[in-house]
Amino acid sequence: MTIQRKKITVVGAGFTGATTALMLAQKELGDVVLVDIPQLENPTKGKALDLLEASPVQGFDSHIVGTSNYEDTAGSDIVIITAGIARKPGMSRDDLVNTNAGIVKSVCENVKTYCPDSIVIILSNPVDAMTYAAYQTLGFPKNRVIGQSGVLDTARYCTFIAQELNVSVEDVRGFVLGGHGDDMVPLVRYSSVGGIPIDTLIPADRIDAIVQRTRVGGGEIVNLLGNGSAYYAPAASLVQMTEAILKDKKRIIPVIAYLEGEYGYQDLFLGVPTILGGNGIEKIFELELTAEEKAALDTSADSVRNVISIVNI
Numbered sequence: 001m002t003i004q005r006k007k008i009t010v011v012g013a014g015f016t017g018a019t020t021a022l023m024l025a026q027k028e029l030g031d032v033v034l035v036d037i038p039q040l041e042n043p044t045k046g047k048a049l050d051l052l053e054a055s056p057v058q059g060f061d062s063h064i065v066g067t068s069n070y071e072d073t074a075g076s077d078i079v080i081i082t083a084g085i086a087r088k089p090g091m092s093r094d095d096l097v098n099t100n101a102g103i104v105k106s107v108c109e110n111v112k113t114y115c116p117d118s119i120v121i122i123l124s125n126p127v128d129a130m131t132y133a134a135y136q137t138l139g140f141p142k143n144r145v146i147g148q149s150g151v152l153d154t155a156r157y158c159t160f161i162a163q164e165l166n167v168s169v170e171d172v173r174g175f176v177l178g179g180h181g182d183d184m185v186p187l188v189r190y191s192s193v194g195g196i197p198i199d200t201l202i203p204a205d206r207i208d209a210i211v212q213r214t215r216v217g218g219g220e221i222v223n224l225l226g227n228g229s230a231y232y233a234p235a236a237s238l239v240q241m242t243e244a245i246l247k248d249k250k251r252i253i254p255v256i257a258y259l260e261g262e263y264g265y266q267d268l269f270l271g272v273p274t275i276l277g278g279n280g281i282e283k284i285f286e287l288e289l290t291a292e293e294k295a296a297l298d299t300s301a302d303s304v305r306n307v308i309s310i311v312n313i
């Protein structure tokens with residue numbers, strides 16, 4: 001019996017891409033191919049080598065290579081796309097749409113050629129629309145095209161709840177639905193700490209503040225960094241999704257999935273709770289929503305649809 005090592009390609013060797021490569025290798029989820037544009041071939045090789053040279057110290061046996069040649073990505077099990085520009089203070093994620101749509105589409109042409117059986121995870125912003133663009137370009141089945149927003153947005157939400165109650169983050173449960181924009185929908189009714197609903201522990205005005213801080217959580221980091229956006233928590237989120245798939249864990253986590261009637265939406269990518277396992281998105285859960293929650297989700301879906309209409313031009 002030959003045991004095949006898993007191969008993970010990360011496209012975009014910037015802040016999120018390089019950090020993701022490191023975290024993937026630290027968890028020994030597979031060998032990592034880090035890809036960037038030909039003009040950055042040497043820095044990309046340098047980053048990959050530097051990461052690899054951490055392996056004897058940290059004790060991981062994943063291989064990491066840097067390249068601008070997609071032949072090196074051939075046969076990857078997972079492709080993570082972080083290529084594109086990041087926003088700066090004063091910008092919204094949607095301001096990136098024209099530049100990043102072109103980049104994501106060109107990356108996906110290569111993924112289609114060299115990694116036709118892969119599961120693709122998109123990070124590039126505005127991520128709901130970029131996931132739609134990737135899906136159109138790749139022509140892969142919908143279970144193999146997945147966007148990252150819900151793990152990160154939920155992680156921020158859970159961080160703030162844990163801080164508020166001064167309890168372990170490990171005991172906080174919740175999730176965030178909708179698009180990865182300022183009108184995302186943290187679901188308070190489905191949030192708990194050690195099984196106790198949070199609305200019995202935290203006053204309503206404090207919950208409102210946590211929800212609002214979550215919605216603008218990306219912008220909070222953009223404003224603090226001054227010249228780019230978050231990358232540690234986004235990378236950790238990508239790694240959790242990759243691990244769920246490669247280990248067929250069947251985790252229940254919110255991801256950006258293609259909707260064909262779920263929640264009443266057609267032909268739309270939006271953040272919803274799913275089962276993530278060896279086949280990618282294996283199931284979408286349709287939660288019962290109150291009229292208020294559904295109205296908030298509709299608003300978020302409308303925002304995503306508007307951005308997708310720009311990508312479609």
Ligand SMILES: NC(=O)C1=CN([C@@H]2O[C@H](COP(=O)(O)OP(=O)(O)OC[C@H]3O[C@@H](n4cnc5c(N)ncnc54)[C@H](O)[C@@H]3O)[C@@H](O)[C@H]2O)C=CC1
Pocket residue numbers: 011012013014015016017035036037040082083084085086087096100103106107122123124125126127148149152180228229230231234
């Ligand atoms: N969905 C989410 O939750 C999050 C999304 N993001 C998004 O991820 C993207 C990347 O963010 P960072 O890594 O911080 O940016 P960065 O600027 O540090 O890195 C982006 C990299 O993409 C590369 N790139 C550009 N065009 C390319 C192409 N055609 N092929 C291969 N590589 C190419 C650039 O050379 C650069 O190295 C941004 O669009 C950002 O908004 C970031 C954090 C969270």
Ligand SMILES: O=C([O-])CC(=O)C(=O)O
Pocket residue numbers: 086087093125152180217218219221222229230234
């Ligand atoms: O805010 C940004 O531009 C990057 C991002 O999506 C996030 O950190 O949530």
